[in-house]
Amino acid sequence: MADQNWVENDEPLLVARSLSKSFGRINACRDVSFSLYPGEVLAIVGESGSGKSTLLQMLSGQLAPSAGHVSYRMRDGVTRDLATLGEAERRFLFRTDWGFVHQDPAQGLRMAVSAGANVGERLMAVGWNHYGRIRETASDWLTRVEIDVARIDDAPRTYSGGMRQRLQIARNLVTEPRLVFMDEPTGGLDVSVQARLLDLLRSLVAELNLAVVIVTHDLAVARLLSHRVMVMKGGRVIETGLTDQVLDDPREPYTQLLVSSILPP
């Protein structure tokens, strides 16, 4: 059994092969390749316009690449090219085995329905049909993301920014996905709330053995959460490696600039 786990973890979960995307004459993303293994957290860092978000959209199947392939190892162990999946399959994958945490929680949540229903929606989408059990699972997840269960029937528009972001995370994790995409999950939050959120994310990632692709311009987030870092500039990956290696000993001039632009504590 241990052996089999080892074999499973030895195969990549998500593989990107020479991904490129151009919008007319603009090459938003050029020749990006990498493999992501189960339980691994990969941070994509770079300044605005460096192609991070385009890359994330291609990886999550929301945008078709101009060239290259993304393949994903499904729960049945078969690795499949995302481009060959039907729309129904892709959407099913998106709401069961994947999660997507948006920078703006309003994009990832239904702001007008209660927190409980927000968390329960994915369960109902995969056929849960027992109100009591849905609610129980939703309360359980609210507790795990440190939201007071008494607020389960309040709509997220009555929540603070940090709570909304935590609710969005609960909503994504309720179906126990294996891979979560995050687009600047701490953007727009104040520092103490950011710290709590990062702490929470770190423990959840470890607990659930999640693989995460996190896009951020905040190197502190990359340092705290990720195992590996990819630095992007002008649509290309210019440096990649273990997080502490890249951040402590940057090789490329641009990475050196990024690292040195953080104010010393």
Next chain:
Amino acid sequence: MNAPAYNFAYLDEQTKRMIRRAILKAIAIPGYQVPFASREMPMPYGWGTGGVQVTAAILGPQDVLKVIDQGSDDTTNAISIRKFFAKTAGVATTTATDEATVIQTRHRIPETALNENQVLVYQVPIPEPLRFLEPRETETRRMHALAEYGLMHVKLYEDIARFGHIATAYAYPVKVNARYVMDPSPTPKFDNPKMDNCPALQLFGAGREKRIYAIPPYTQVVSLDFEDHPFEPYRFNAPCALCGAENSYLDEIVTDDKGGRMFVCSDTDYCEGRQAAGHHGSLSAAPYREKAQEASNG
């Protein structure tokens, strides 16, 4: 002077062909909303322009038409639509459910069981059951196409979370033929069970939204619910004050400004039929009241 100024049943033949094609497609895919080129009708949107177009398209000279509005044959809307077709198609009209071959309805299904020779035409204001949950029409169409109906349960979940039970009382979502989720137009959920396995053909026309959908005869129609909060039809717990019916859908009528009210059948034809057959309730008109007193004295 008396030469007919209109084509039979108001609409021109090409328009009726177009609507019939949409109806055939709707029957072939139960519960699926078929777009059609809805015409302007000589009545405002919201007064049944969709239902009127469907009725016009299926009406033949031999048909007998009944029109009800909230179950009643004698409200403005029902009378004017009935007159409209009496004038433009010259068809016979009736208020008796069992004599009619085409019944156009707004917000009710008659209490009398329908038969195979009848067509029930619903006037639909909003055909999209997911409308207020997902504002993008492109997205709701995709959700229908992929049968992603988790969101519909979100609405029911919200009801239970807020009120402790499923508080949706009308336009209660149903699943047709185990495939499409459909809005049964704003009929009370009391009427939902009547749609299931109904011998009559049921057609739904939404004029402003330009959609037609259908439930063919003997099709399975299931009201959505949760295992631990099953679907329950709702009815005021009272007999009809005029005919004493215990199993019909009731309207609440305020009778004075001191809190007085009475409950009467919303289906006027059903109520009148029962009264004529000798049934009576607590507030029946004089001849019945006398009978009621005789009965209690004797």
